[in-house]
Amino acid sequence: MSEKNNINSDGGAPDGLAGKNAIVTGGSRGIGRAIVERLAGSGMDVTFTYLGNEEAANKVVSENPDLSITAVKVDGRDSEAVNAFIESVYDRVGTIDVLVNNAGVIRDNLLPMLEDEDLETVFKTNIEGVFHFCRAAVPFMMSKRSGSIINISSVSAEKGGRGQTNYSASKGAINSFTKSLAVEVGRRKIRVNAVAPGVIETEMSKDVRDLAGDEIISNIVLKRYGLPSEIANAVWFLASDLSAYVTGQILSVDGGFKM
């Protein structure tokens, strides 16, 4: 909670993040990279995971020489690898204050065309991965009686979309997971929230924007796509002391999506 008139380094309300430690999954590109840079820019030590793109991951570190950022290759689908990763971060930095579950994949197709692999990859990465990281990190937060978990959901969790049955089901699961975990760990002063982005200008959404751009824009009240930095800003708020009494919420950052 902020003290009135107490000014943060950027001249805004104090967020209480400087000197704390964050883990961000899938931080090498797109929204994840923006989250890494936003939290590190607030004075946090940030460790992010990546899976496939080592070059992009190294760039996030090398292009931010003044920020405290570490990249680690981790497959979130592998629970033992996740446990080992979380323990290694804890051993290195001493606390896990913020966990952002951002890693996600998309395998859009009409239902009859979806292969088993399209289901497995999406569910294992988008929802099982979130279970793995939370299960490993929550005990460290409990012992400190403090922590904030932010899961990246999607507008697809609530609005139907052609070709998105697997993706939207995985994001709907994130919303339900978020509320249940919030109730489960609230008494230990751990907050759990989600951010639900609309269509954001990233590589991941490029195909759908190319395919149905006009239709999408016509359904967005503000008539534009979002920026990764705008998602990062919502994550920053939920990570910070400014949201000390906010838990179990799904915060939409979508420019107002109409059915």
Add this chain to the structure above:
Amino acid sequence: MSGPLSGKVAFISGGSRGIGRANALTLAGAGADVAIPYYNSHEEAESVCEEIRGMGRKSMPVQADISNSKTVDEALEEFETEFDRVDLVVSNAALRGLKPATDMTLKHFPNREHLLEEYKTRTPLGPTLVPEQVADAIYLLCLPESAMITGPTLFVDGGYAISG
């Protein structure tokens, strides 16, 4: 001294007390100038404005009954004598006579004891809400980077609504 809301002008109804007051001070702290419509809390409104002016921002109280569009128009005319724009409108004022649940008597709520107990036991983060926590959520929505947040209701309730 600059902040993320430098150059912005905020209009915060009910800004003289409670959540509105905390909100006025938070936005001023981040750089905004603040006008505070009030109904009958003239002294409190003037005191908040004085505190904000002490922070180097412009601030003025304007008397208005926000349930009456004519007096709101008059308040805006007065507002225009000091400010040439409005960027942020916070409709915070609530019906006079509303009280914190903890101050209500059996007259206000026959089941008060029961409700309070339920709130305490059901809310995951416990019954510890203070005005600054709501003010901080409003602060998020006022930031330029929140430009794509429109429509949703952000609950600041310690998880009460999702836990029943």
